[in-house]
Amino acid sequence: MKLVxxxxxxxxxxxxxxxxxxxxxxxxxxxxxxxxxxxGSFYAIGAYAGASLVGFYLAGGYPPWGAYLVLLGAAIFSGIIIGLLVERGLLRFMYGRDEVVMILVTYAILLILEDVIKLAWGVDAYFAYQPYTLLGRTKLVGLSYANYDIALIFISASICFLLWWGLNRTRQGKLLQAVIHDRDTAAFLGINVTRMFTVTFVIGAVLGTFAGALTAPGISVMPGIGIEVIILAFAVVVIGGLGSIGGALTGALIVGLARSASVHLYPEAELFVIYGVMAVVLAFRPQGLFAIATARKI
Known part of the structure; x- marks a missing residue:
């Protein structure tokens, strides 16, 4: 039972x-x-911004609990800035291009931002462990878990619900779904597609920096973390189905549980289990488990 x-x-x-x-x-x-x-670079920027600002904040002798607000502020501010710079500064000129071209463009941005991160924060590791340890630990059937990690579960569930509610229960979400299904018709009906793209990209960037800022207290923030996580994120969204929030949640659960079982039962396979799961899913569902259906124009 303890192992389970x-x-x-x-x-x-x-x-x-x-x-x-x-x-x-x-x-x-x-x-x-x-x-x-x-x-992946958005994630790294959020981690660096969160770790460095928490360090400055605590070095000033301010109340430790305020470090959580600093993490949140760092994630939102850095996400909005980098999202606007990338979308308004470059991607808006590339809309309508082939998806492969867009992958190459965003990959180039990844490489550029990795060097920008090194110029801004250097190559030394940053540590911001205080928010992680401040919440203490909880024992469950003899096993000790950091309350910060447990809180991460509830935060992820809350974000998943907010995204679902925003897309399915709000007027803006309905308009966004119209853009998803047919952007040309949506534009003809008066929906500002360009603004929708900008807002969506900024929200996505903030989610990336938010993930980095929340992760920073539990890891050593160093160069290369962005490249590592983009591979994992890509595996998750491919398993769940590109473009599906529910698919991303399902893919994350499948990968998380498969990796955990591997670590506890057969540690040697930890590095391969994620890609093994992806290969099995794609063998039977090449489009992923919950891929959004694409309308075909005739």
């Missing part, structure tokens, strides 16, 4: 982290049909 609970908890914690990273990536693709490879 350990696998479930570890899998849920890892899945919540994966969903935070993949949510912005799949949202941008679902609306704009852009597989944003630069999303």
């Amino acid at each position: 609970i350990a696998m479930l908890m570890d899998g849920m914690i890892y899945a919540s982290w994966l969903f935070l990273i993949a949510a912005g990536l799949t949202l941008i693709y679902g609306v704009m049909r852009i597989l944003n490879m630069a999303h």
